[in-house]
Amino acid sequence: MTDTTTEKTPVTLLGLGTMGTALARAWLTAGHPVTVWNRTPSRAAALAAEGARVARTAAEAVSANPLIVACLLDDTSVEEVLTDTTLTDKDVVNLTTTTPAQARTRAKWAHERGARYLDGGIMAVPAMIGAPESGGYVLYSGSGPLFEQHRPTLAVPAGTRYVGEDPGHAALHDVALLSAMYGMFAGAAHAFALLRKEDIDPTTFAPLLADWLSAMAPAVHRTADQLRTGDYTKGVVSTLAMQVAGTPTFLATARDQGVSPELLTPYFTLMHRRLTEATGEEDLTGVIDLLLRSEPTA
Template sequence: MTSNTAGRTPITVLGLGNLGQALADAFLSQGHPTTVWNRSAHKADRLVAQGASRAATAADAVAAAEIVVVTVLDYDTVGELLRSAAGTLAGRTVVNLTTGTPGAARELGAWVADQGAAYVDGAVYAVPQTIGTSAAFVLYSGDEAAYRKHQSALDLLGEGAFVGSAPDLSSVYDTALLSGMYGMFAGFFQAVALAGTEGIEAGAVTSKLVRWLTGAVEALPGFAEEIDRGEYATTTSNLEINAVGLRNILATTEAQGLSTDLLAPLQRLFDDQIDAGHASSSLSRTIESLRAGR
């Protein structure tokens, strides 16, 4: 660990699960005076042995540092901890890296501001083992002046990007990115289940699926351009072709005795667009059926 703390901003980490431990490690390794707190106090033992200060209460932890990084189970817990430290928040920057909803981020950001503190919301894209490496990145939103002031410290966690001054924007990005991830997982589970009906092992189909998806993902930036322009003309794989292909997949899935619950909703979106006269449009036009439900 770096022992020279001169000129380095004191930082508190509230919550010492796997992610919180990794965040505290990153700050300690670069010499930031680091105070830690967790409901189960023993989780701080290793960090204290490496130079961190253990706070007796969340309020004491907040009072000890200019930057207060929070990573706990949910926003209710964040609110509970910060309310217990309300008298010490003024003048500090709260960096909330807890996963939640945009509405909760808006409410928490407003409450923190009312306490005279700056609020920065963040979404972390990393497993704990990659915190502080080039594999990690973090999206931030909220008080831009506070973010810029402390950017060098926050960049110790991974590549940072500020996405806007509304405190909920990082949560909107997070929800969107995780939606894409879970959609991929859904397709993976469907692929493995379908292959398994004929005795194909998960590993065998996955090696080929990864190769196929790696190529398929290259279509996404083009789809994004079409969506942003609202122009869906295409000379390649259109909605009608994809609807036929997906219908065949659903028929095979049923014939093999599996549920179609994961992919049938997508077929309905394709069919909605075709019924509206857009059979020759790009697959990306599917988004208009999602937007119609807003």
């Protein structure tokens, strides 16, 4: 009888917040040996009962396995936790939310200590971890060979998307996607506010809003193509001039409904400014150029 079982890669996980606990549980469920560490030891009790090995110190946790995953509060926490550990020949995967600049600095910091490094951005909430049907995934950037080596293990908690050798690109994609999400939430908040004083059930309006946002979402492909080609008049459906002409209606409706226009006016201001600087026949894509600063801020 042939043994067809595959040895599962051991994982060390630093940080047992809600997300870290979900990650650990997904690896344990899939049969991976998992060593965990957390500043507050009591958070490891449930995982210990499920088979995790609990390290007394971060240094002990790091020494246990070659693959080290950090899911901590911030970049400062990562440095504090790893400073007194031995990282030589370790593979560090940092899933802590950071800026692109911090990710690049942390990659250099890890390499100077003899480690290989991947940075990650988690595009999921804890409930989506370990649930492939949820659509959650993690963005990774840094060493391509390192990603390929650990792809099967990294794919256990959530899907994987590799976005390049630059260690900062996972964080950049993460923040860009979340920024778009908050823009959508802002628009939805304004929409619900307009209805708030009316005899309209928000639960009957919500499906209309969700369907409309879904219908508009593919417009990002047109925007991307216009940015790539530099032709902002390509495939235009509603011209900049037409949309600027409609902004007074939105502002008047907000005023009539007793709703602050503060979520809309910044974008409308940019639209009006773009119209004074470019042809009204283009799309809204030119607003993106107005957001770019000539010099990066500190």
